[in-house]
Amino acid sequence: MTRSAGRRSVGRYSRCALLVGANALLLAHVPAAAEFNPPGREVRPAPLRVMLEVAPGNWGEADVADVQLVLESVAREFLSHVAAGHGGELRLRVMPRGTAPRVLFERGGEGEYIVHLTARNQRWYQYAYQFSHELCHILSNFDHKDGGAADHAKANQWFEETLCETASLFTLRRLASSWETSPPARKWVGYAPAFAAYADQLLAAPHRQLPPGRTFDAWFRENRPLLEADPYLRDSNELLAAVLLPLFERDPARWQAITYLNADTASAGKPLAGYLADWLRACPQQSRAVVRDTMAVLGLTEVATAGAAASTDPSFLLR
Incomplete structure (x- = not known):
């Protein structure tokens, strides 16, 4: 879900706490169709650098470090299929909120997307379901529309919502496979x-x-x-x-x-x-x-x- 929200709805939290868990996910970048390799020269894929920060707060009984590990795994799984052809950096700040999962139109002070999740406790499947949905909105350019945040829910918004629900189902099933052999931690x-x-x-x-x-x-x-x-x-x-x-x-x-x-x-x-x-x-x-x-x-x-x-x-x- 995407909804508009002003900065006052975005909470503040300790920067040092974030730095402990802010890890970069490096994903392969495949040249897009319009890019050409110079003759006789090998071009190495450039990485998409994803900076993911999880805010401490009311995650229920879940430890913020565990939330970080799970969301990194979700991002790695989904973006490994989506991000080919896109280098650069993607910054994400994830915060617990009690209303509805969403990604805000207004970005944070460092250009990061601000994502709200309602998943709590150790229901890791719900974190995966919600976070992959919001990642899909970001990657499908939800904020690149005439009218901005106040007028984004146009007649075709249902299609983007449907795609992002599809992304959630897809990611859940892919995680079921990848965690079978390579969970992010022994626990x-x-x-x-x-x-x-x-x-x-x-x-x-x-x-x-x-x-x-x-x-x-x-x-x-x-x-x-x-x-x-x-x-x-x-x-x-x-x-x-x-x-x-x-x-x-x-x-x-x-x-x-x-x-x-x-x-x-x-x-x-x-x-x-x-x-x-x-x-x-x-x-x-x-x-x-x-x-x-x-x-x-x-x-x-x-x-x-x-x-x-x-x-x-x-x-x-x-x-």
Whole structure:
């Protein structure tokens, strides 16, 4: 979830406490489609440096150092699939809050994204579920839209919410695999099945299933106007995420495409066809398949075909 918030909503805490747990995650950077290697010269991948700071506070019975380790593991898992093609530095400050998980539009004093989580105690699967959702918002350029924080919830915001719910489910299942052999500390040996069980529990919820006798096309035609009016209809977001999840699990590298969503600040205000066509055009060639597949699922195959053909006729964007 993304919501606007002023600085007064962001708490202050001891800088020295943060420095103890602020570790950099170095992730491989693969050259993007527009980059070329000079002849006869090997170009080494540049790292994406992620600075993650966890604030002390009301994490329940969880130790802040353990929260740090778990969130680093979540970031490492998700970003390893997303961050190819993106060097530089990403700063994140994570704080406990009691309302709803969110990433704020206003950044901190050092340019860091401020993330609020409601997960508490040692329910590590909930930390993973919430944090990966907010990471997805950040990486999909949630704050790169005309109108800024006050006007960000446009008609297409439901799509970003759906993608980020998909990211949460994906990350839970990937952590179930990676923690099976490499948990971040010995204390979590044997914890991996909890991630899989939580993902299974979420996916089995009745509201994530199509109503009996309904096709997805019919359901989406009925629910799309409701989502465009209120992008935070969670039952609908979550059903859509269950539909999109196989598109990304088929090839985890497909997550690289989300870094090209909202590349044009004007895209969010366009009709859905134009919004997704902008996403398709912004992606390098190797990232376009998942965008086309997503369009096909949503009944926009004609738009995907037109975008793939690089049509010079802009009329298809208005359909």
